Amino acid sequence: MIVSPLDYRYGRDKMKGVFSEENRLRIMLSVEAALAQAESYYKIIPENAYNDIQRVVNSNQVKLERVKEIEKHIKHDVMAIVDALTEKCNEGKNYVHFGVTSNDINDSATxxxxxxxxxxxxxxxxxxxxxxxxxxxxxxxxxxxxxxxxxxxxxxxxxxxxxxxxxxxxxxxxxxxxxxxxxIVGKISGPVGTGAALGDRARDIQNKTCEILRIRPETASxxxxxxxxxxxxxxxxxxxxxxxxxxxxxxxxxxxxxxxxxxxxxxxxxxxxxxxxxxxxxxxxxxxxxxxxxxxxxxxxxxxxxxxxxxxxxxxxxxxxxxxxxxxxxxxxxxxxxxxxxxxxxxxxxxxxLKKVINDQFIMSESVTVTLARNGMPRQEAHEFVREASMKAYMEKISFKESLIKNGIEKFIDKSMLDDALDPFKFTGMSxxxxxxxxxxxxxxxxxxxxxxxx
CATH class of the missing domain: 1.20.200.10 (Fumarase/aspartase (Central domain))
Structure with missing residues (x-):
């Protein structure tokens, strides 16, 4: 039974693939393999144990169905993966998940x-x-x-x-x-963050594991x-x-x-x-x-x-x-x-x-105000002058330009200046x-x- 709209309506396959159940299992197994590689590198586990664990992971022997079957009985999702991996191993059987806890795997996979x-x-x-x-x-x-x-x-x-x-x-x-x-940070430091089970090379093993996974190690967790x-x-x-x-x-x-x-x-x-x-x-x-x-x-x-x-x-x-x-x-x-x-x-x-720009002279009120101020009228007086002309134009249902002229704007700037001030193409600034x-x-x-x- 499909319930989530992500399964049938929203989301793209590539990103959903990143978070799919199958890919999550694949990544968690790769974390277990990277851990074993790091532990082998620092002589914590035998090299043949790491090679065996890596072999099982690479050959896709651990199946999602088997993991779910185990989890159904033991009620622990990560331990189900550990058990499923362990039962497929030979020399590595005793070294799967060595010295770590579930969230070392979980968070590094995330x-x-x-x-x-x-x-x-x-x-x-x-x-x-x-x-x-x-x-x-x-x-x-x-x-x-x-x-x-x-x-x-x-x-x-x-x-x-x-x-x-x-x-x-x-x-x-x-x-x-x-x-x-x-x-993009993972961790390999055990159940309380000390890494005690990994001994003196705990920090090195964490760093090496994260390096293999191409993620950064947590500083303190x-x-x-x-x-x-x-x-x-x-x-x-x-x-x-x-x-x-x-x-x-x-x-x-x-x-x-x-x-x-x-x-x-x-x-x-x-x-x-x-x-x-x-x-x-x-x-x-x-x-x-x-x-x-x-x-x-x-x-x-x-x-x-x-x-x-x-x-x-x-x-x-x-x-x-x-x-x-x-x-x-x-x-x-x-x-x-x-x-x-x-x-x-x-x-x-x-x-x-363009039609809306041409048909609405009122959008040029800022331009007219600035033009008046630049030509000698105090800025606040210019603002009030243009505001009054605008309100009269609304009430008398005349154009903004006509109202400005009726209000006496040509006493302060000439017709050419007014036309320039009303030209929208000359007032887009530094656009x-x-x-x-x-x-x-x-x-x-x-x-x-x-x-x-x-x-």
Whole structure:
């Protein structure tokens, strides 16, 4: 019986493969083999014992069905893996899981999974950044109305709007790259963190095991890796989800018929928007992104609680972490893929953007105020002058320019200055420079992060 929507509706195969039951078993067995290799290297166990353990792991002799069968009787998931591995070994039989505890295997395996998940998310972020760079280059001078409080504001460019998005994603990539060394951490130090069962070479064995697994060793731990590391990982993914929801919400708003400046792709030949209203073209992709992003952020709450343990460890983190890390990782990859598709195929209605800019002189009130101030009128007086003219224009249903002239603006600036102050194309400020700066920053970050992809 399948219950979770991740099994049949959400998530992509590659990321789900990282957290699948089969892959989890494979990684945990690889941790046991890496441990045996490290112990053999430091003469804690015989070399032929390590070779035997590695042989069994490499030949895929330990089957998930057998592990579940054992667990059904002994009620311990990790020990079931240990027993299943042991029964397939010969010379290594007495040295499987030597000197360690369950969470040495569990947490080191989780570090490997997080490593693989971060690689996928890093690739997603870079792909998204490249799409945004392309769109910015194409829309650097695409003028549109800015909006604050849901109302028309001074003009901007669509490229500037996208540069804000690109800058956010660039920082997310920077955070994820910088946090790798703190997040991808395992441990081999026993049930209370002392490593006593491994003797004088305990720290060396931990370091060697983690080196083999390509993860970092925990500095100081109890029975488990410190959960501030997992919380940081989920926090970064949560932050990404906030940005993606923000972007998708903007697309939804700009797609509203009364705005009609941007819309997501709709396959008119076969896509259905509504079961009752056949004419509908709903922003379902953007809405789906928003919905899943809200779910993503909920999973960090139980992980905060998992960071609080009795003494050197209890079991209160165990069940919840079977959800928090896998579900957040899978859904983050999912919404990133959907965001990539959303912006890759986005429709930009440049004519409607321009129409709204041309038809609303009020968006130039800031420009007029600054022009007056630059030509001798005290700034606060200029603000009040333009405010009064604006309110009169609303009440008398006349144009902003007409109201300004009636209010006597030509006493302070000439007609040419007024026309320039009302020209939206002359009031996009440093939008182009911001666009180019965001692109440069993103491209530099991509170059830096690409080297981390397979570390």
């Amino acid at each position: 570090a490997v999974q997080i490593h693989d998940a971060i690689n996928i998310i890093t690739s997603d972020l870079i792909e998204f950044m490249n799409i945004l760079i392309k769109l910015i280059n194409e829309n650097m001078d695409t003028i549109m109305v800015g909006r604050t409080h849901g109302q028309h504001a001074s003009p901007i460019t669509f490229g500037l709007k996208l540069s804000v998005y690109l800058s956010e994603i660039t920082r997310h990539l920077e955070r994820l790259s910088g946090a790798r060394q703190r997040i 109890t029975q488990i890796v410190c959960r501030d590391r997992y919380i940081e990982y989920l926090s970064i993914l949560n932050n990404i989800s906030v940005s993606l929801e923000k972007f998708a919400t903007e697309v939804r708003n700009l797609q509203r018929p009364e705005i009609n400046e941007v819309s997501e792709y709709f396959n008119s030949s076969e896509q259905v928007g509504s079961s009752s209203m056949p004419s509908k073209r709903n922003p379902v992709n953007a809405e789906n992104i928003v919905s899943l992003c809200r779910l993503i952020r909920s999973y960090i709450i139980p992980e905060y609680e998992a960071g609080i343990q009795w003494h050197e460890r209890d079991l209160t983190n165990s069940a919840l972490e079977r959800f928090t890390i896998p579900y957040t990782s899978i859904l983050t990859d999912d919404v990133l893929a959907k965001s990539i598709d959303l912006f890759k195929n986005i429709y930009i209605n440049k004519d409607e953007m 182009r420079e911001i666009c180019m700066g965001a692109i440069e920053e993103a491209e530099n970050m991509i170059k830096y992060a690409t080297g981390d992809l397979y570390d």
